[in-house]
Amino acid sequence: MNVSIVGSGYVGTTVAACLADLGHTVTNVEIDEDIVEAINAGEAPIHESGLAERIAAHAGTTLRATTNYEDVRETDVTFLCLPTPQSEDGSLDLAIMQAGAESLGRALAEKDDDHLVVVKSTVLPGTTEDVVGPILEAESGTEIGDGLELAMNPEFLRMGTAVEDFLEPDKVVFGTASDEAAATLRDLYAPILERGDTDLVETDIREAELIKYANNAFLASKVSLVNELGNIAREYDADAYEVLEAVGLDDRISERFMRSGLGWGGSCFPKDVNALRAGAREQGYDPELLDAVVAVNDEQPRRLVDLLAAHVDLEGARIAVLGLSFKPGTDDIRKSRALDVIDHLTDRGAVVVAFDPVAIENVRPDYPDIEYADSAAGALEGADGAVVATDWPAFDDLSFEGMARSVVVDGRRIDLDEDALEVYEGLTW
Numbered sequence: 001m002n003v004s005i006v007g008s009g010y011v012g013t014t015v016a017a018c019l020a021d022l023g024h025t026v027t028n029v030e031i032d033e034d035i036v037e038a039i040n041a042g043e044a045p046i047h048e049s050g051l052a053e054r055i056a057a058h059a060g061t062t063l064r065a066t067t068n069y070e071d072v073r074e075t076d077v078t079f080l081c082l083p084t085p086q087s088e089d090g091s092l093d094l095a096i097m098q099a100g101a102e103s104l105g106r107a108l109a110e111k112d113d114d115h116l117v118v119v120k121s122t123v124l125p126g127t128t129e130d131v132v133g134p135i136l137e138a139e140s141g142t143e144i145g146d147g148l149e150l151a152m153n154p155e156f157l158r159m160g161t162a163v164e165d166f167l168e169p170d171k172v173v174f175g176t177a178s179d180e181a182a183a184t185l186r187d188l189y190a191p192i193l194e195r196g197d198t199d200l201v202e203t204d205i206r207e208a209e210l211i212k213y214a215n216n217a218f219l220a221s222k223v224s225l226v227n228e229l230g231n232i233a234r235e236y237d238a239d240a241y242e243v244l245e246a247v248g249l250d251d252r253i254s255e256r257f258m259r260s261g262l263g264w265g266g267s268c269f270p271k272d273v274n275a276l277r278a279g280a281r282e283q284g285y286d287p288e289l290l291d292a293v294v295a296v297n298d299e300q301p302r303r304l305v306d307l308l309a310a311h312v313d314l315e316g317a318r319i320a321v322l323g324l325s326f327k328p329g330t331d332d333i334r335k336s337r338a339l340d341v342i343d344h345l346t347d348r349g350a351v352v353v354a355f356d357p358v359a360i361e362n363v364r365p366d367y368p369d370i371e372y373a374d375s376a377a378g379a380l381e382g383a384d385g386a387v388v389a390t391d392w393p394a395f396d397d398l399s400f401e402g403m404a405r406s407v408v409v410d411g412r413r414i415d416l417d418e419d420a421l422e423v424y425e426g427l428t429w
């Protein structure tokens with residue numbers, strides 16, 4: 001099938017490279033010329049395992065990128081993979097989606113045959129049909145259901161394992177308003193669905209939109225609950241990891257997403273939980289549990305720095321921060337808990353020296369005044385204390401020998417030799 005993808009960020013680039021890998025012909029439409037150039041040169045514009053080799057394999061043949069929306073006319077289906085950030089007040093900001101839908105609609109005005117537009121971005125119920133649809137109709141001059149079809153296909157991939165998650169998902173969700181749209185999506189995903197180990201959920205557009213928010217709200221709530229239980233475990237001098245490992249043996253609960261510590265960050269959980277809270281309030285419902293889920297998460301970085309301050313006078317102290325990305329395997333630092341840790345440390349007068357295997361250059365522009373090291377050992381050299389903010393596997397079994405004082409506060413439960421340290425504190429164990 002001939003597919004276009006509008007927006008070539010973490011989702012759009014991954015989906016494009018994977019669809020090309022599944023045998024489709026894919027065009028990325030993107031406003032950032034650097035991204036377009038990278039893809040056309042066969043290079044990955046982001047750090048994602050398995051992505052670079054797929055782009056290199058398909059660029060110039062079945063995968064290309066362009067800044068020109070008109071190229072969507074050569075395709076049968078367009079996926080909107082545009083950002084849906086949060087506004088100042090936490091609510092969903094649809095300005096970029098609206099602008100993208102306008103450009104797409106204008107381009108489709110000159111297309112004669114049928115076209116399917118699929119919203120893949122995370123959007124609140126009603127957005128696809130009441131916001132995107134009317135813009136497409138107005139700009140293209142074609143009515144939905146009369147040559148123009150609309151669908152919603154939420155994406156559940158995680159950063160760091162995006163390629164694997166897209167190609168081998170637990171479930172695929174199609175929200176459609178017509179049999180034709182559902183059939184097109186089934187064809188497109190056929191190589192994945194035919195393997196037989198992926199559940200297919202076929203539903204209406206509104207339910208598909210809400211499934212995505214419910215999924216993320218559930219996972220974020222699970223981690224906040226695990227963190228609250230971890231905080232309580234620490235008060236009792238109990239090890240939350242042992243406790244929750246046992247709890248996870250209950251099939252109804254599951255062992256996954258049970259790692260307590262510094263909390264959840266990233267480009268999705270924070271904005272999606274906030275959008276759902278704001279949306280719920282707009283609908284007249286007070287989401288008290290989700291408010292608490294955010295409140296518990298917001299406190300973890302301060303708790304970590306308090307633990308360190310109990311052992312090190314932070315004023316003027318040299319503190320190594322290990323890990324900057326919001327989780328291992330990615331260079332994404334959006335809403336990373338590590339940045340909150342740095343803010344608390346610098347507010348309290350510490351001199352921060354940070355290290356991350358891939359994310360330093362993303363942090364540097366916003367944090368020009370902290371120090372950066374070339375290696376974990378370099379960050380630790382001469383430090384009066386260290387905090388572990390991201391559980392990069394490279395930090396396992398690290399030597400803390402070069403520190404002035406080996407005081408280590410761990411927000412992620414990495415593997416290390418506690419006995420070799422002067423002080424070791426785990427945030428929730």
Ligand SMILES: NC(=O)C1=CN([C@@H]2O[C@H](COP(=O)(O)OP(=O)(O)OC[C@H]3O[C@@H](n4cnc5c(N)ncnc54)[C@H](O)[C@@H]3O)[C@@H](O)[C@H]2O)C=CC1
Nearest residue numbers: 007008009010011030031032081082083084100121122155
């Ligand atoms: N990042 C993730 O792991 C996941 C994200 N999502 C959702 O997918 C959507 C996209 O997220 P990301 O890929 O992370 O965003 P992103 O910010 O990484 O990428 C968006 C891309 O769209 C481009 N863009 C902006 N305006 C444009 C326009 N008018 N025309 C063409 N391109 C334009 C930007 O230059 C950027 O490259 C969001 O709704 C997000 O919530 C869903 C699942 C996973």
Ligand SMILES: O=C(O)[C@H]1O[C@H](OP(=O)(O)OP(=O)(O)OC[C@H]2O[C@@H](n3ccc(=O)[nH]c3=O)[C@H](O)[C@@H]2O)[C@H](O)[C@@H](O)[C@@H]1O
Nearest residue numbers: 155156157158159223257258259263264265266268326327
């Ligand atoms: O909508 C999205 O963008 C995506 O959001 C999350 O994916 P992602 O943000 O990439 O990363 P996760 O692995 O879910 O981790 C999110 C945060 O939770 C934290 N976390 C996760 C698991 C855990 O046990 N403990 C924990 O603190 C991670 O450190 C990270 O900061 C979801 O897992 C994806 O299904 C979804 O598609």
